[in-house]
Amino acid sequence: MTPAFDHSIRMAVHARASPALTAAMRGVSMIGEPAVLIVAGFAAALWLLRTRKGPTALLFATILAGAEILDQLLKLAFHRPRPAVFFGLAEPMGYSFPSGHSLVSFAFFGALALFAAPRRWWYFLAAAVPIAAIGFSRVYLGMHYPSDVLGGWATGAVWLLVVRLAIRGRDGDSTLGSGGH
Numbered sequence: 001m002t003p004a005f006d007h008s009i010r011m012a013v014h015a016r017a018s019p020a021l022t023a024a025m026r027g028v029s030m031i032g033e034p035a036v037l038i039v040a041g042f043a044a045a046l047w048l049l050r051t052r053k054g055p056t057a058l059l060f061a062t063i064l065a066g067a068e069i070l071d072q073l074l075k076l077a078f079h080r081p082r083p084a085v086f087f088g089l090a091e092p093m094g095y096s097f098p099s100g101h102s103l104v105s106f107a108f109f110g111a112l113a114l115f116a117a118p119r120r121w122w123y124f125l126a127a128a129v130p131i132a133a134i135g136f137s138r139v140y141l142g143m144h145y146p147s148d149v150l151g152g153w154a155t156g157a158v159w160l161l162v163v164r165l166a167i168r169g170r171d172g173d174s175t176l177g178s179g180g181h
Contacts, residue, residue: 032134106156
């Protein structure tokens with residue numbers, strides 16, 4: 001992969017550590033737990049069903065499930081060992097590439113932004129904040145290499161693009177980018 005890049009970024013981030021920032025990054029990382037985002041996604045899908053947006057609810061559930069499946073398949077394909085964690089935290093289980101937190105948070109917040117049109121630029125900007133914070137938290141805590149996070153974001157972006165193109169091809173994009181109507 002990119003050992004020099006990963007090492008230099010990890011060390012630069014770790015050099016700026018503080019107890020307050022570590023506590024904040026642990027909280028941000030918890031928000032990005034794939035299980036947390038999947039439960040939040042399930043709750044959002046139920047809300048969409050209650051507001052008579054069944055196709056959007058199904059699409060949202062598909063996006064999240066697909067992101068988690070992609071994460072697991074890619075981890076098995078790459079078998080990249082995890083880096084040494086910082087701050088005496090427990091070593092996470094599983095492989096490192098891609099960052100599941102980064103991939104699933106990109107899919108979760110990116111999908112919400114796609115569904116939120118007509119003011120897409122605002123929603124994408126809002127989605128970028130938690131996506132970036134969650135990715136940064138994974139590097140800060142030493143749970144992932146920076147390239148794992150970049151790989152998670154790239155995979156999430158490609159997954160959303162594939163879903164968007166599939167929907168556009170199927171029904172002229174009536175589901176995505178129209179508020180789910």
